[in-house]
Amino acid sequence: MSQTFIEILRRALDEEMARDAAVHLLGEDVAVGGAFGVTHGLVQRYGAGRVRNTPISEAAITGIATGAALCGLRPVLEIMFIDFATLALDCLVNQAAKYRYMSGGQLAVPMVVRTQSGAAGGAAAQHSQSLEAWFAHIPGLIVVAPSAPNEAYGLLKSAIRLGDPVLFIEHKRLYAMKEVFEPPAELPPIGRARVARAGSDVTVIAYSAMVRSALDAAEELGRSGIEVEVLDLRSLVPLDMTAIGASVAKTHRVVIAHEAVRSGGFGAEIAARIGSALFDELDAPVTRVACPFAPIPFAPELEQALLPGARNIVHAVRTLCS
């Protein structure tokens, strides 16, 4: 029986809470399931002490999670929309990210901040952003962005067991995605990319929901004889340059696809690294598929006009291979 992304994610939380009494959930409305229902039912199982509803105080609750992590708890904090992480930036950027370093290794912050990003259904400019590049820019933070339900299951469990602050970015378009639950033989290490589809002609590097779009594009391109390899990064920090190198050495052509705006997006970082480390492997310039430099609009026609998707990837690959 297939289950949704949300159900499989909840299962990961449930199992980690059962496994380790230090794991505590907190966030706005988490005791009633959170805005998307991910934590639904966990308060009945673990009590209000371990599934803590909070006021709408992103700065304070991120600080509380960080302080509790310093003292040996393993908090999993839910920030309802990544757009609201703007209110928690002092704690994430100045405190949590730097604790290990500034303390000379005395303390760590084993905390997961689950948040949700991306555009869908008219959520508009303040509830749709893809801000992952901001966080990938901060030494000390881990940035994970799963692409599918079973992937999210393993990556969330690994993130909770890590000793560093993790920003775990779920894409709202993936929440309804279904898969038959398959526990991995062993949990995926954070920082290892995965080949989501093997191919020999061009590599599409993606993460989060854009992996789905890349797979759709690959399907279509396959029908016209172009074999696309889709590399699912899983995490931006650490970035798996080994996997990128292996794929580029095979295909010699690269398209990087993300939903975040192109300018200053994480694709620029990947392109720069490929340019400097793998220049000799390239048969063509690295291409990016990303959002134009504009806020996410409200009207469905406008939202669709702005968002990059499979069609943009198909176009980019065809251009690259022509």
Next chain:
Amino acid sequence: MSGNNTPPEPGPPASGAVDWARMYGELWRIRLFEGHVQRLAAAGEVPGFPHLSTGQEAVAVGVCAHLTREDTLFTGHRGHGHTLAKGGDLRATFAEILGRESGLCRGRGGSMHLVDARNGMLGATGVVGGNLPLAAGAAWAAQVRRTTHISAAFFGDGATGAGVFHETLNLAALWRLPLLLVCENNGYAEFTSRAEHSNVAHVSAFAAPYQVSAATIDGNDLLAVHAAAGAAIARLRRGEGPYLLECMTYRMSGHYVGDAQQYRSKEELAAVREKCPIERLKRHLLASGMAAEDLDRIAEQARLEVQRAVDEARASPRPDPATVLECVYWSPELSSARARVS
């Protein structure tokens, strides 16, 4: 499992009998320690811009006298005194301020980011107000574990301008956290007086709407601080919820070393001696029968101790530049990935 923080080692319990002589020495240790910081900063030997707590020492000493090693403490940019009062080693603390490998944080943190985890001093932050929710989180962890440990946050009156102060107060009250909020109201938020920052003259006034207990006391009177903090901390240990202790004090030094202080009049600065918490405790101890020679001996002992620590810290090795990338991430499994990250 990686990344578990080691809890502080159990220390001796806070003593029953009040040892004023010890605290008199502690005041002097902080005062003289910061005198060396000021001198060496002016001479260019201290990197950055240290902030001194000269004149505010009674708050640190009076509150920390009631804290055990398992109680946690979080402070801000003016935190040398809190670190020492919580048990921080003079030499390692000074070495950190000098940026040395033997410093508390191996020279990675410096004056504004002292951490002494072994003594429950879990951090200082250079961002005003940023330490408050961290302290609440430590208090939450203590509550979850059903201990009687408490968490204390030191901050200045300037921090009440930050939204996170109010968020933390609300949450701490709602969750009945064992959190002691110690406001050192020194009359200045950086270079501007309290009156120009807020219509609310007393920080303790913010407590009532959140149903938090609070008091405003004379923070330059060690006896008053000791008594009020003792009562507040006893309540916290009984699980009666957070407490906001506003200590009226006076920053005898500038905002940072090098501050020309043109915003204060000569008359105001001339009256500083009257406010000095060390002078005040000395007068009290003399009046209650302690011999002047004994007090002088305590001060001299503190001077020697501090001088020795400073000398040792100055002679200690500087960090090896080859270690600059250490400690960015905890997880050993990321150590190879980290190389790829950078």
